[in-house]
Amino acid sequence: MIEIPKAFIELLKQSFIEIDIEAFKDSLQEKPITSIRLNDSKLENYNISKENIQWCKNGYYLPERPQFIFDPLLHAGTYYVQEASSMLLERAFAKVKIDKKELRILDACAAPGGKTTHLLSLMSENDILVSNEVIKSRVQILVENVLKWGYSNVIVTSNETEIFNNLSETFDFVLADVPCSGEGMFRKDTAAIAEWSLNNVKLCSERQKKIISNLWSSIKPGGYIMYSTCTFNENENEDVINYILEKYEAQCISLDDTEIWGTKKNIKNKAIVYKCFPHLVKGEGFSFSLIKKEDDKEYNGKTKKKEIKKKIDFLSDKKNQLNYNHLINGENFICYQKNTEIWGIRANFKDFFEKIDTYLNVYTAGVPLIEIIGNKINPLPGYAFSLHLNRNYLPEREVDLRTALKLLKKETLNLEDCPKGWILITYNNKAIGFVKNIGNRANNPYPSNWKIISELPKDIQTPFLLQ
Template sequence: MNLPIDFIAQIHDLLGEDEANRLINSLQEPSPVSIRINPSKVNNAQLSTLNAQLKRVPWCNNGYYLPERLTFTFDPLFHAGVYYVQEASSMFLEQAVKQVVTNPVLALDLCAAPGGKSTHLRSLLPDGSLLVANEVIRNRSQILAENITKWGHPDVMVTNNDPADFAQTNVYFDFILADVPCSGEGMFRKDEGAIGEWSAANVEICRQRQRRIIADIWSSLKPGGILVYSTCTFNTKENEENVDWITRELGATTVNVQHESGIELVNDLTDKKLNVYRFFPHKVKGEGFFMSVLQKHPDDSFSPVMRKSSSNKKNKKVQTEEIIRSSYYKPEQDVLEQKLRVLQSGISLGTVKGKDIIPSHALAMTNVEQRNTYPQVEVTYEQAISYLRRETIVLDPTYPKGTVLLTYKQQILGFVKNLGNRANNLYPQEWRIRSGYLPEEVKALALS
């Protein structure tokens, strides 16, 4: 790995020679592989199996390290939303949420794609909470919507908006996660492309962009509300200096989060005591990560600056689609749906096509009781892969005709319409496995 000279110099200035060399050496080592289990789709017996076989991520109850990388594309359980492949350091979000969120909240994941932190956050929030998962880049917001759907929780809204758009809704959030775009230094060993894109000039561009994002969203945070600021980079410009800027310019205070050994708490950068958390790959089993939990002053005014939306597009609802409303449902949800570009909200039941009702894939993925009205058919691994490729499926003639849910290892994969001699595949076309081959050895998650 050929690291930029300016980056090496920056790390030496930050850590000193000995620590810097340890960090740089750790970047030559293989990246650890970690996953986070979906607690709504795995039972206690299966969790016991995982606990016996795998090492836990210390700061995440459902996080596990894998001894090797699985063939995730060819693991039906991955497509069923049983687990999410997520970098271990970023799972530290759990410690902050458990400490600062004790009642149902209106929460926003501002820069949410591809969805790792959103799915984690939704699993952690108390019942009765609503999560808005937002991504400004259109194609990334589609990936976010896919991962949210597979996770299966109904109390999530997926939006595709610029941070500045939220001010014109006059809706205030109790909790905002801002995992802001950054220079990506902490992901160098996972993504060599990040090395080629790195420069000192880009670090400065990122710092300014991050401040703009926080300034744009700050008025949408309730007085006394919590904002979690995080990056996957090492430098102080995008990390400590930005947190210091938030405290000075916006009047926030930082919150001390209880943490595990190896996670570096830094609170002496300035004359203020800032609580910020650094994850270095030579100290913890994970990639580079930075996080700070900030609280807005309780006396801050409830008067956001009204700004023109970056887009004049209105959210158009499909009239033939029926939605399961989130259990949170409150007037704020209506306002957000009217003011923002909403990709999905709640769980779609399906669409009307002629005389037929085509159930949505989201209904198959969720755990709400509606899906139990359909007969379920267990399929083999080969059939599961064919289904996920959106190929025609042939079922045993004794199985019931009509809409059927396919399961693999008792986990629901999705709907087919069984015609007897064949079954029409209702898996979303855009999500299908495009590869036509199978690896010689399939390495999948083992659940009892």
């Protein structure tokens, strides 16, 4: 039985919002909800016989939690395991899309990548997203999830939020899913209960105010910021929002249509916050608010200067066309070189990419293509998952479930009747990686930090999408 901190319950009772405390406490004793979101760019016209999440077109509940780690379709980027309440991002973003075109978007606290991949599925091809993670140790999981989702209109960075003061009036929409005290995760993670305290709530609130203040100048006049936490208390939600509204003379935007799904609207002074309580919404705890920056308001934050880096090494048009553009399934791409690697990015994003690269520490941008080492040309691992992969570039081999999992464990494969050289491995016609067949074996360059560490069970479940 989960023991809820008494101080947390008292804090909740002080809230402006009225909820059934006993029903709320009872809901925390229930089994956590399992939900996923499909990548419809990789699963076109796919029928799934599961309960749809009403506020998310491609979101679904699962009746039980499968062994996701042993599902090659997860590793192929065909779906993402994500908490259902957080998918309400889709409703807030719909408001932003009404009067905005060619959006420049920032996910400021992005790892592990759930909301970034969600945004990519909602964006148009002329929108571009900067997916930033402050904590260096969490960047690689963000990179993996972004590359496997397959979209090219995304730049992954790792910077403190102070740096964004250098990018004045750059973004039409900023998502700030800020670090918090984790109350909404009590049911899923008992460690969140152990770490919770009133002092931590206070510390989180101050850090949240600082994060939003750091990001504010990067929002265009008339642009939006979605503020969200996985907490319920007002210190980390309404009080932070009111601080921002007062400091910058901004306004909250109504999202009342979300109330039909059980969210509770709370108004405190000028702050409008929508909250998901697990006894009212089929999901975990989540709070969010959509804020609009006034059209005629400017705010110049304190800049944190950074040395200007060497320009991006874009390749000449002739060299692009002759050597690399045939790798990309798509038009109007330009290629650039990063050390020994060749990447592609849409030509209309060139100026924006250069601006971002000037100030931010860029990890990935666009489509990973190949690596050139001496006379050897090797496909980059992320290329296999790209929506712009040229499926005619290399021979393919479809494999069974156990062989697919051996690849994902970074084990050597034996492929009979395959030509020598690079081979694209697929499972259920979804690309999952490359191997280099040398005859008696196929060497496996799958990234070590992506590989499955767990031992394969004797009886492996058929992926739920194929059942």
